[in-house]
């Protein structure tokens with residue numbers, strides 16, 4: 086009997102990449118392939134790439150160089166797939182002969198056939214422009230799962246490469262989404278995150294289902310206790326969506342709402358299509374309908390032309406909204422985007438300084454937000470045994486907070502009441518209590 090072939094998959098970038106990588110793994114396994122322990126043990130290496138930031142791209146070029154050397158000592162095929170492969174296809178073809186397969190984010194059906202088939206020389210099939218959703222994205226742990234519901238983006242924020250590499254918005258069939266979620270529920274998944282570049286503009290035209298209706302369908306027709314979604318665009322988060330979040334108890338009191346900046350001038354330059362005031366009004370509306378909601382965000386500093394006054398506007402917004410957490414970064418020009426033509430007007434030193442300022446401010450705000458949770462009893466779904474001790478369990482609240490408490494493996498998957506006693510960094514330490522308020 087011939088030995089089974091092995092693959093090694095490296096994934097970079099966003100949650101969407103993570104979900105797509107899981108789906109590819111599942112399909113390879115269905116074809117009889119096994120996951121390798123490392124690349125030295127693999128017949129096929131796949132790099133699922135990201136092109137959103139330069140740092141990710143640099144790392145990936147480094148990994149391609151690593152495989153070039155590895156190929157001198159062992160037989161291994163290399164596939165470079167995803168956003169960066171799409172964006173840098175010509176350079177990959179020209180400068181990276183070690184890469185055997187190049188594929189973008191589309192044409193996945195053909196990709197799997199190619200990955201598992203025989204091929205010689207470098208092949209690409211970027212010409213297949215159709216995005217198709219996988220039917221199953223599985224989940225390595227059985228409590229959480231990522232479910233893509235749409236792909237691509239029509240917004241063209243001036244700094245962002247995503248609409249160019251992933252293309253225009255495509256929404257997944259609502260029935261298919263329900264089918265995948267029902268299957269996940271049967272396998273014990275309790276916490277599902279619906280994914281897309283801009284989930285709020287989801288629209289299954291054939292069945293006449295928009296995002297709010299999809300949320301209603303999922304809560305009424307499946308048994309998943311917790312539903313989240315990622316990412317939302319502030320301009321598309323309408324009253325109907327807020328109403329579903331407020332009324333359906335399975336929709337988590339947690340929203341990731343990328344603001345990107347607090348200066349209306351910078352927001353306009355970024356083509357975000359809302360002002361600082363619009364964003365603050367939206368937050369007010371959310372908090373009045375869902376008082377317990379926890380808000381997280383993305384913030385970019387150092388956009389061309391950003392002044393000290395703009396920074397003060399951003400700090401003011403952060404102080405007003407009090408995000409639980411912010412994912413912060415500084416501007417990197419991406420060739421092909423509108424902002425690229427503006428040049429990179431701020432020196433890197435200044436961008437780094439502003440970034441540190443924002444990180445420090447967010448640290449203080451997060452501490453204030455989290456300190457208020459100490460002493461309260463929260464509902465936690467136990468997710469896994471801690472890596473440090475098998476007597477400690479890690480769980481999550483619906484506000485997406487991590488809680489560590491004493492317990493046993495049997496608790497995994499159960500919904501428990503935990504009293505928060507203390508915190509370190511972004512982790513709470515608690516104690517399971519038999520009834521709320523104890």
Ligand code: SF4
Pocket residue numbers: 238239240241242245246247248282283318
């Ligand atoms: S909404 Fe803007 S930042 Fe987000 S993927 Fe679309 S273009 Fe990029």
